[in-house]
Amino acid sequence: MASDTSKRSSYFLISPMALIFAVFLVIPLLTIVVVSFWDYDEYRILPDFIFENYKYLLGSSVTWSIYLNTLKYAVLTWFFTLIIGFTVAYFLAFHVRSLTWQIVFFMLCTIPFWTSNIIRMISWIPFLGRNGLLNSALINLGIVDQPLEFLLFSDFAVVLADVHLYALFMVVPIFNSMMRIDRSLVEAARDAGASGFETLKSIIVPLSKPGIAIGSIFVITVVMGDFITVRLMSGGQSASVGLQISNEIGLLQYPAAAASAVVLLITVLLIVTALLRLVDIRKEL
C-alpha cells in the first residue's frame, strides 16, 4: 500500500515535466517528421506523402557541401575548445592550490557566458573589422601594409566566435571530472618517478574522459545546429545546415526545411550516440 502511494506521488511529481516535453518536444519533432513528407506551393503546405523533399535534398550537391562545411566548423570548434578547455581546467584543478582562488577564477570564466550570444558575436566587430583594433595594430607595427580582409566575415571569424561562445562548455565538465580525481593517485605517480607529462598522460587524461565526452557532446551538437553565428560572422558568405533550414523557413518552404531538419537530427543523434559510448551521463552528476 505504502509503495503504491509513493509510486503514485512519483508519477504526480513528474507529470508536469513529462507533459511539457510531450507537447513542446515530442509532438513538434513528430510534426517535423510528418511535414517532411508533405508538398507545398508558394502559399501553403499541402498534406501528402511524397519523397520529393528528401530526393531533392539528398540529390543536391549543395547539401553535401553544406554538411561538409558544417562539419568543418564543428570539428575545428571542437578541437580548439577541447585544447583550451582542458588546459584551463587542468590549471584550475591542479595548479591553483586554494579552494577560494579556484572558485574566484572559475566564476571569472563563467561571467561572460551570462550575456546574450548575439551581443558576444557583435563584440568582435570593432576588434576584427577592416578598421578594427587588430588591423590598426598590425598596420602600425608594420607587419602588414593593408588591412587583413579575412578577419571578419569569414570562416575564421565563425570558428573564432564559436570558440569564444562555447569554450566554457568544455571547461566546466572537464574541471568537474578533474576535481574528482583522487589526489593521492597523482602523488603516487610522482613518487613512483613519473614525470609531469607521464602523470598527465596516464592518469589525468584517462580520468577526465567523462568530462571531455560531455563537453564534446555539448559543443558539437550546438555547432552542428547553429545558424546565427554562421550568418552574422560569415557575413552571409558561408552556409551551415542550420542556416539552410532557417533560410527555407524564411521562404516558407516548410516541408523542405522539415526534411533538412530530419536529416540534421539523425546526424546529430549518430554523433551523440557514438560519444555516449564513452560515458554514462547519469553517473557523472
Next chain:
Amino acid sequence: MAFFSKNRERRPTSFYFLAAFFALFVLFLYGPMLTIFILSFQGENGGLTFPMNGFSFHWFGNLFEKQAVGDFGGSFSRSLKLGLIVMVVTVVVSFMAGMAFRKRYKGDSIVFYLAIASLIVPSILISLGIGLLFNIVQWQPQWFTSALGAHLTWTFPFGLLIMFAVFNRFDPSFEEAARDLGASNWQTIQYVVLPMVGPSLIGVAMFSFTLSYDEFARTLMTAGALNTLPLEIYGMTTNVTTPVLYALGTVTTGFSFLVIALALGTVAIMRRRKGQKA
C-alpha cells in the same frame, strides 16, 4: 587536504606557462565585451570602430527613442516577463521532478532521456517543430504560449540535471528524522527539504531566467507577431550601423549581471540566516 597545505612548495615551470595561458583566456573572454562597452559611449559623430570621437551618452538616449531602433522598450518588457514566467515554472517543475527521481519507478528513464534529447536537439528544430504544429492546428503563436513552451524545453534539462546533482548528495536521514518526529509530508518538504536545497533552487532560477532572456533560436518561429529582446537585437544587427547597437549590448549585459548579483545576494542572505538559526 594534504593537497592544499603543501602551499610553500616551489611552483614548477609549467605553472607559469599555464597561468599565462589562463590570463590570455580571460583576456579572450573579456576583451571584445570591453571594447563594445567602451564604444557604446562613442561621441555623436563616431562610428562602429575606434577611434573614439568624443564621449557621450547619445547612443543610450537613442535607444529609448521609438523610431530610431524599433521597439526596445516593448521587447525588453516581453523578454523580462517571459524570463520570469520561465523561471518560476522551471524552479517548481524541476523541484517536483527532482523529488520524483529520488525513487525508482517504471518509466523514469523516459523523462530523463527526453531531457537529454531536449538538450541536444538543435534549437532551430524546436522552433520549426512548434511553429509547424501551431500552424497546422491554426493556433496563433504568442510569446507567452509557443515561445514559453519552447523556452521550457531548454531550461528543464538544466533544472533537472541540477536537481539530480543536488539530490544525489542529499542525506535522506534528515527527512526520516522529521517524519519520526511526526511531521507530515508537506511539513517535511517545507521545513527540511526546501531550506536545504534552497540555494540550488536559486541557481536553477538564475539559470532559467538568463537562458530564456537570451534565447534566440528557439524564439525565432515561436514568438508570434511581437518580438522578444534577442529577436530585436538580431533585427538590429542587419539594419543598424551605429553604436546604438553597442549601447544596447551594454544595457542588456548590465541587466544580466544585475540578475546574477541579485541571485548571489539572495544565496548569501539565505546562508547567513541559516547560520544564525544554527
